[in-house]
Amino acid sequence: MKKTFREKIISKFIKLAKKNKLLHYPCLAALTVALGVYHLIRHFATNTKRYASVVFVMIFFMASCSFSFAVFAERTGFIRAQETYSAIVEDSDISLAVETEAYTEEEIVLEEVDGADLEYNPENDMSGDVYTLDDILENGEEYRTDNSLEGEGQETENYAFSSTDWRLVLINKQHPISEDYEFKLGRIKDNLQCDERIIEDLLLMMQAAKKDGLNIAIQSPYRTSDRQEHNFNKRIKLYMGQGMSYMDAYKKASQVITVPGCSEHEIGLALDITSDTFQPLIQEFADTQEGMWLAEHSHEYGFILRYPAGKEYITSIEYEPWHFRYVGREAAKIMYEEEICLEEFWDKYL
Ligand SMILES: [Zn+2]
Secondary structure (H helix, E strand, C coil), rough: CCCHHHHHHHHHHHHHHCCCCHHEEEEHHHHHHHHHHHHHHHHHHHCCHHHHHHHHHHHHHHHHHHHHHHHHHHCCCCCHHHHHHHHCCCCHHHHHHHHHEEEEECCCCCCCCCCCCCCCHHHCCCCCCCCEHHHHHHHCCCCCCCCCCCCCHHHHCCCCCCCCCCHCCCCCCCEEECCCCCEEEEEEEECEHHHHHHHHHHHHHHCCCCCCCCCCEEEEECCCHHHHHHHHHHHHHHHHCCCCCHHHHHHHHHCCCCCCCCHHHCCCCEEEEEEEECCCHHHHHHHHHHHHHHHHHHHHEEEEEECCCCHHHHHCCCCCCCCEECCHHHHHHHHHHHHCCCCCCHHCCC
């Protein structure tokens, strides 16, 4: 007669126990456990209704955990806001971009909201101030003119781009700043700072505009992560105060303010550029002489208009004719000529 699986297990243990008397009790214990597990598995495997109900309970439990996780993490400070964001919103991000309008990154940043927390002191933050080249250089002196433009620039055709090039680092909601990203801040003037490697090209660009009779002005280049986080958390508090759940408040805040850890201002590669006579960060800037000059010439100095009109569906940020990002001259030339944004550049060249 053919033995069942259960009988096989039992006879195996009995044989083992008979061979060695010392193993008698351990064998008995092991047999009990083995039979228990065996019966438990059979119990569920042979009854699909029972099995289905257990699976359903497990799925329900996991789903409810994933919703409460963000709240738990925020309350305990277990993980930081941007990590929460990427953990939860990564999958839903595409639908988020589709169902919501793109917003400008800066429009609400400076707005004051009650209940501001104390760690951040806006008085130390000069990034709202506006500087022209004359403000930066003082005494009306001249920055050296750029001779490198002639002759250079033609070599970009065979230029090999590298995905590890700091100038090309891709920062957006889907690509937050990595924790090991390193850069050195350089001082443009007073508290006006940015990545020190882009200052030379920045001043050359301002000098070139000045030679064309235009006074372009820079504001809020490097923005600390603290400031970004402060603004972001403030906004969440505001929405929660209006009765929203944490998740809804988080989602809404991330549409209006760049999620902390996802702004190019935080790594000193982005600048908001306007002029001495026109400083609001609004789309009308594009129609000013300076706005047109920048759109036409910034790439010659390695800067690109990071959020162009017509690319909102890719960048998920509204057209910002004032927000410029340094990518280096070779890449900027290609993006300008091919009318592609940084995300498209990555797809094509990296
Ligand atoms: Zn900006």
